Amino acid sequence: MIKVGVVGGTGYTGVELLRLLAQHPEVDLVAITSRGEAGTPVADMFPSLRGRVALAFSDPASAALEKCDLVFFATPNGVAMQQAPALLEAGVKVIDLAADFRLKDANVWEKWYGMPHTSQRWLAEAVYGLPEVNRKSIRKASLVANPGCYPTATQLGFLPLVESGCIDVSSLIADVKSGVSGAGRKAETHILFSEASDNFKAYGVPGHRHLPEISQGLTLAAGRAVGLTFVPHLTPMIRGIHATLYARITREADFQAIFEQRYAKEPFVDVLPPKSHPETRSVRASNICRIALHRPQNGNTLVVLSVIDNLVKGAAGQAVQNMNLMFDFDECTGLSHVPVLP
Numbered sequence: 356m357i358k359v360g361v362v363g364g365t366g367y368t369g370v371e372l373l374r375l376l377a378q379h380p381e382v383d384l385v386a387i388t389s390r391g392e393a394g395t396p397v398a399d400m401f402p403s404l405r406g407r408v409a410l411a412f413s414d415p416a417s418a419a420l421e422k423c424d425l426v427f428f429a430t431p432n433g434v435a436m437q438q439a440p441a442l443l444e445a446g447v448k449v450i451d452l453a454a455d456f457r458l459k460d461a462n463v464w465e466k467w468y469g470m471p472h473t474s475q476r477w478l479a480e481a482v483y484g485l486p487e488v489n490r491k492s493i494r495k496a497s498l499v500a501n502p503g504c505y506p507t508a509t510q511l512g513f514l515p516l517v518e519s520g521c522i523d524v525s526s527l528i529a530d531v532k533s534g535v536s537g538a539g540r541k542a543e544t545h546i547l548f549s550e551a552s553d554n555f556k557a558y559g560v561p562g563h564r565h566l567p568e569i570s571q572g573l574t575l576a577a578g579r580a581v582g583l584t585f586v587p588h589l590t591p592m593i594r595g596i597h598a599t600l601y602a603r604i605t606r607e608a609d610f611q612a613i614f615e616q617r618y619a620k621e622p623f624v625d626v627l628p629p630k631s632h633p634e635t636r637s638v639r640a641s642n643i644c645r646i647a648l649h650r651p652q653n654g655n656t657l658v659v660l661s662v663i664d665n666l667v668k669g670a671a672g673q674a675v676q677n678m679n680l681m682f683d684f685d686e687c688t689g690l691s692h693v694p695v696l697p
């Protein structure tokens with residue numbers, strides 16, 4: 356068993372982590388922090404965890420996190436880069452669910468996140484936690500930067516094509532929809548029930564902070580700079596991401612076979628039969644990404660459909676998958692739930 360702490364246990368990714376960790380046979384949860392709720396039993400705030408998590412929230416300053424083998428940060432952007440280095444220097448492994456260690460260039464980080472990076476040493480050491488790309492490095496990492504939710508669905512959908520050399524990587528288009536839990540648990544007007552339900556809108560069209568993260572990953576996969584148009588949308592559902600991805604063919608190939616071969620050994624990527632239409636509810640509460648490929652009217656545009664649960668493969672589940680790799684557990688431990696319908 357490993358001793359695990361969670362910094363930021365009151366947000367949606369925090370409680371999703373607790374749901375998964377409470378059922379993980381190799382994990383002993385020893386600390387869950389909240390500054391605002393210190394002293395409150397976790398199960399008082401989240402009755403779904405009654406009988407499964409006996410801890411109370413503790414203040415991060417007094418939580419003895421340095422006694423853990425692994426600490427997850429499920430905190431807003433900018434927190435882990437301040438608090439994780441001391442733990443890492445004490446030999447504790449860290450997985451950050453926020454964006455602090457995702458962008459390799461500190462100038463790009465500052466441009467998109469509006470604050471200087473305070474831990475460039477650990478930024479250089481961090482491994483981007485997309486197991487389908489970096490499995491070997493994740494196994495040896497002390498610090499894993501867990502990918503964002505839109506970047507997970509988008510990169511998994513584009514990767515086989517970008518790696519194949521058979522598409523024009525300068526004209527990629529990602530039209531992606533997210534459920535409202537993607538915005539977190541904080542009180543904000545645009546995610547009030549009467550604003551977000553029975554409504555649908557694009558946002559961040561001039562530039563969203565996941566654009567540089569997706570571009571960074573696809574550029575590495577392509578071996579040259581990619582050109583990407585990324586448009587996120589807010590949909591009136593709670594969980595789920597649906598990415599509709601467009602790529603122009605430059606060389607003919609059996610694209611369905613390319614996808615099937617690329618993900619043949621991936622436990623959490625399911626390539627559907629040709630012409631399928633994956634639904635977000637087919638992955639709800641699971642760590643699975645389902646992908647389907649289309650070639651409308653046999654033209655020269657490929658359309659890839661990629662769905663995930665933003666809180667699981669897009670956040671907490673992928674973080675547990677990374678933990679399994681870092682501690683040499685079976686990669687699927689604690690992650691074999693069947694999706695929830697309806």
Ligand SMILES: NC(=O)C1=CN([C@@H]2O[C@H](COP(=O)(O)OP(=O)(O)OC[C@H]3O[C@@H](n4cnc5c(N)ncnc54)[C@H](OP(=O)(O)O)[C@@H]3O)[C@@H](O)[C@H]2O)C=CC1
Pocket residue numbers: 362363364365366367368369388389390391392415429430431432434452453454502503504536537538539540541665666669670
């Ligand atoms: N929602 C999603 O689908 C996804 C979210 N993410 C990322 O995961 C991270 C967490 O998001 P989400 O779960 O929505 O959480 P919230 O942002 O709603 O919650 C943040 C948590 O962090 C704690 N916290 C806030 N500030 C500090 C601080 N300075 N020091 C210590 N703890 C702090 C809060 O508790 P308290 O203030 O009481 O200490 C709370 O428990 C974010 O960076 C988000 O971008 C990533 C992928 C998907």
Ligand SMILES: CC(=O)N[C@@H](CCC(=O)OP(=O)(O)O)C(=O)O
Pocket residue numbers: 432452453454502503504505533534535536537538539565587589
């Ligand atoms: C629907 C919604 O609002 N989604 C969030 C992105 C999800 C997220 O938390 O991303 P990071 O981990 O990179 O911060 C947004 O667009 O800001």
